[in-house]
Amino acid sequence: VTGVPPSLSAKVVGSFAYFTVKDRLPTILTKVIDTIHRNKNKFFEEYGEEGIEAEKQTIGLLSKLRNELQTDKPVLPLTYGRQDTEPWNQYLQRQVEVQGDPESVSWFKSPWLYVECYMYRRIQEAVWLNPPINDYDVFNEGKTQSFFESQQAVIAICTYLEGVRKHIEELSKNELLEHFRKLLLVSLWGNKCDLSISAGKENSQKTSPIDSLNDLEPFILVDDSNMVWSSLLSAQKPVQPGKTTPGRVDIVLDNAGFELVTDLVLADFLVSSGLACEIHFHGKSFPWFVSDVTANDFQWIIRKVMAANHMWMSKSGVQWQRYLKEGVWCYHDHPFWTQPHEFCDMAADAPDLYATLQQADLVLFKGDLNYRKLTGDRDWDHTVGFDTALRGFGPAPLCSLRTLKANVQVGLQPGQADKLTSQDPDWMTCGKYAVIQFYSPKSE
Ligand code: F6P
Ligand code: MG
Numbered sequence: 001v002t003g004v005p006p007s008l009s010a011k012v013v014g015s016f017a018y019f020t021v022k023d024r025l026p027t028i029l030t031k032v033i034d035t036i037h038r039n040k041n042k043f044f045e046e047y048g049e050e051g052i053e054a055e056k057q058t059i060g061l062l063s064k065l066r067n068e069l070q071t072d073k074p075v076l077p078l079t080y081g082r083q084d085t086e087p088w089n090q091y092l093q094r095q096v097e098v099q100g101d102p103e104s105v106s107w108f109k110s111p112w113l114y115v116e117c118y119m120y121r122r123i124q125e126a127v128w129l130n131p132p133i134n135d136y137d138v139f140n141e142g143k144t145q146s147f148f149e150s151q152q153a154v155i156a157i158c159t160y161l162e163g164v165r166k167h168i169e170e171l172s173k174n175e176l177l178e179h180f181r182k183l184l185l186v187s188l189w190g191n192k193c194d195l196s197i198s199a200g201k202e203n204s205q206k207t208s209p210i211d212s213l214n215d216l217e218p219f220i221l222v223d224d225s226n227m228v229w230s231s232l233l234s235a236q237k238p239v240q241p242g243k244t245t246p247g248r249v250d251i252v253l254d255n256a257g258f259e260l261v262t263d264l265v266l267a268d269f270l271v272s273s274g275l276a277c278e279i280h281f282h283g284k285s286f287p288w289f290v291s292d293v294t295a296n297d298f299q300w301i302i303r304k305v306m307a308a309n310h311m312w313m314s315k316s317g318v319q320w321q322r323y324l325k326e327g328v329w330c331y332h333d334h335p336f337w338t339q340p341h342e343f344c345d346m347a348a349d350a351p352d353l354y355a356t357l358q359q360a361d362l363v364l365f366k367g368d369l370n371y372r373k374l375t376g377d378r379d380w381d382h383t384v385g386f387d388t389a390l391r392g393f394g395p396a397p398l399c400s401l402r403t404l405k406a407n408v409q410v411g412l413q414p415g416q417a418d419k420l421t422s423q424d425p426d427w428m429t430c431g432k433y434a435v436i437q438f439y440s441p442k443s444e
Pocket of ligand 1: 020024116191254255289366367368369370372405406
């Protein structure tokens with residue numbers, strides 16, 4: 001289609017996509033292989049010889065995968081899955097049709113977004129194909145470790161939350177706005193702590209995030225937080241004269257560990273302050289991009305926070321469990337989140353999910369990968385509007401909370417990108433910068 005820039009791809013030698021496919025993805029694969037190998041004894045203890053055999057087979061498949069990637073082989077159809085094999089293979093078929101030749105749909109020649117998603121799906125295929133270890137989460141160790149390493153920061157934000165909650169009834173609108181903005185920023189910067197950009201290397205939050213917010217302010221390139229606030233206020237619906245009910249907020253989660261805690265704290269604040277009446281969380285249905293949240297991670301973290309040896313932390317956890325039990329909070333996963341599609345395809349390719357999001361008054365998209373999918377991971381000019389880059393995607397008012405880790409960024413002021421490049425040539429991939437970018441289909 002005219003006017004739509006090409007997808008980022010490793011075919012551009014020297015680009016971040018090229019560097020990722022050439023170096024970062026093989027590093028991640030090697031770590032996965034090491035993790036499985038290191039757990040050999042555990043598999044033996046649990047499953048005996050069968051466990052050892054499964055370990056060997058899984059490693060064999062993963063080594064083969066790494067070899068396909070490194071020698072730029074064509075992307076192969078999937079052979080096994082849980083209902084999602086067909087959409088993946090249809091996607092591949094479409095790529096082949098566009099290229100006109102299966103050989104050219106290879107790791108270095110295809111869209112980066114596609115091959116990177118495909119790698120995680122193939123890792124999962126290798127695990128699924130090998131009972132009895134087929135429920136093993138190859139990224140679990142890193143995710144749990146990153147949570148434990150950010151204990152102090154978790155305590156700090158839970159303590160802040162409980163402090164706000166105690167006086168919530170007495171807060172003026174301005175005070176409420178101030179707390180809202182702080183917790184939105186905490187959730188934004190929580191996205192720094194993903195384990196994919198660091199290729200699985202330890203990347204946790206050590207200091208109290210609340211105290212660093214002022215210092216981080218200059219690194220926010222676009223700040224639409226006031227529009228997010230207004231969208232919450234305008235979602236309040238009158239029920240009786242003088243009485244309103246707040247709207248529903250959906251959070252499309254990104255990483256487990258510290259980032260997830262920041263999202264839960266924000267969600268708690270939205271409900272306890274009456275800014276939202278319901279929160280729907282969306283996670284991944286299998287381990288994804290090293291640190292993304294699965295249903296297991298979600299339950300695990302709430303249990304850990306609840307059982308913590310710190311009064312305010314455990315109080316928060318108990319409250320979160322209660323929200324879930326009462327249905328004020330709920331967790332969903334949908335296969336679409338672990339597919340390679342740009343979000344502008346959602347209405348056609350996952351209409352049920354699109355309809356679910358349409359029920360929300362605000363959808364928060366966490367993290368870098370969601371931003372890449374919102375904007376199609378394309379080589380957009382930096383001054384193109386966020387609305388243009390969304391290409392018709394807009395089930396509800398939405399906001400991206402993202403620290404920049406990939407070279408796609410839209411919605412900047414003329415000259416802003418050039419200035420950044422001259423100060424900090426890797427501003428788009430170093431994870432130091434962030435955006436809060438809002439779009440509402442209602443304003444069109
Ligand atoms: O390497 C690809 C990538 O999408 C990067 O852009 C980013 O480092 C990471 O994976 C995912 O980041 P996030 O957890 O914020 O989606
Ligand atoms: Mg992630």
